[in-house]
Amino acid sequence: MSRQYSRREDEAMCWMIEGDWYVFEQETTRPFELVKAAAARGLMQGLSGLDTSHHWEGTTCHISAPGAESKLTFDHGKVTCRLRISSFPAILFKTRILSDVHATTLDICGAMCSVNKNVFISEP
Secondary structure, eight states, rough: OOEEEOOOOTTSEEEEEEEEEEEEEOOOOOHHHHHHHHHHHTTTTTHHHHOOOOEEEEEEEEEEEEEEEEEEEEEETEEEEEEOOOOTTGGGGGGHHHHHHHHHHHHHHHHOTTTTOOOOOEEE
């Protein structure tokens, strides 16, 4: 089942749920090299940086952490981050993880908006 949430006026990024996956999509004018550098920097920040591993295959970054997995892709100016939170301990921090992924994706894309810091996403 796929549910798409409408974009609020103050929200820069489109996000939806596709089955078990949270999908964040954002347009960018940044070249891939800057997106890749910003993603690497974002993945090393905070407590999650201690337990998160990632590797790049072309323009796709595969990310894993205890209880969660993600795939970040860059395709001709569009960044898509697919995230699945599947087990402990990630389930305990689901709201915070979604918030961090949302903010980091906006930062990676260089989005200029007021919602790219301290955003908390909750399911209806």
